[in-house]
Amino acid sequence: EPEVTQTPSHQVTQMGQEVILRCVPISNHLYFYWYRQILGQKVEFLVSFYNNEISEKSEIFDDQFSVERPDGSNFTLKIRSTKLEDSAMYFCAHRSQGDEQYFGPGTRLTVT
Amino acid sequence: AQTVTQSQPEMSVQEAETVTLSCTYDTSESDYYLFWYKQPPSRQMILVIRQEAYKQQNATENRFSVNFQKAAKSFSLKISDSQLGDAAMYFCAYRRAGTASKLTFGTGTRLQVTL
Numbered sequence: 001e002p003e004v005t006q007t008p009s010h011q012v013t014q015m016g017q018e019v020i021l022r023c024v025p026i027s028n029h030l031y032f033y034w035y036r037q038i039l040g041q042k043v044e045f046l047v048s049f050y051n052n053e054i055s056e057k058s059e060i061f062d063d064q065f066s067v068e069r070p071d072g073s074n075f076t077l078k079i080r081s082t083k084l085e086d087s088a089m090y091f092c093a094h095r096s097q098g099d100e101q102y103f104g105p106g107t108r109l110t111v112t
Numbered sequence: 113a114q115t116v117t118q119s120q121p122e123m124s125v126q127e128a129e130t131v132t133l134s135c136t137y138d139t140s141e142s143d144y145y146l147f148w149y150k151q152p153p154s155r156q157m158i159l160v161i162r163q164e165a166y167k168q169q170n171a172t173e174n175r176f177s178v179n180f181q182k183a184a185k186s187f188s189l190k191i192s193d194s195q196l197g198d199a200a201m202y203f204c205a206y207r208r209a210g211t212a213s214k215l216t217f218g219t220g221t222r223l224q225v226t227l
């Protein structure tokens with residue numbers, strides 16, 4: 001299974017602060033995704049990214065969220081002003097031409 | 113909108129026995145993919161098995177197999193010869209065919225494996 005890395009593994013931040021979550025996918029993969037999982041709940045789609053632009057975003061992905069791939073490798077998710085309800089596991093996923101999406105190990109975000 | 117339903121919040125199986133986890137979905141699409149993901153306590157999401165909707169043959173990966181009933185929109189996962197390491201949350205997921213289409217997940221089934 002192709003390996004995706006995410007940093008940091010755990011981030012603690014205060015409400016109102018900005019956070020940037022990073023993902024390093026496989027370089028030749030084309031499609032990138034962010035999902036989140038609030039503790040004890042199902043995994044929810046946030047945004048998909050293809051060819052350096054957003055393909056689709058969910059209603060969760062409001063103006064507080066942004067994604068970019070600044071250097072052609074790292075894929076980042078920024079939350080501008082965190083809220084308590086943003087506390088969750090955030091997963092980066094990627095896909096090549098195949099059907100499967102492979103997930104990174106996740107970043108656990110705790111907002112206090 | 114597509115929905116995925118897992119009606120069993122928890123299941124238990126004895127080691128070496130067989131267990132089946134249920135999943136149903138709702139879609140108006142004819143071309144799509146279905147997946148089962150395993151999430152152990154580490155919370156890593158691990159792909160277990162996938163099924164293409166256009167294939168009638170049920171997918172199999174070692175001890176894991178699916179029963180795909182397209183007309184009934186049912187996609188169950190069978191784990192044979194259960195092992196302690198199979199204990200985890202199992203999520204059923206749907207993705208319509210298309211370039212960047214997202215995964216839609218069910219609420220998960222927690223599987224316990226007992227001695």
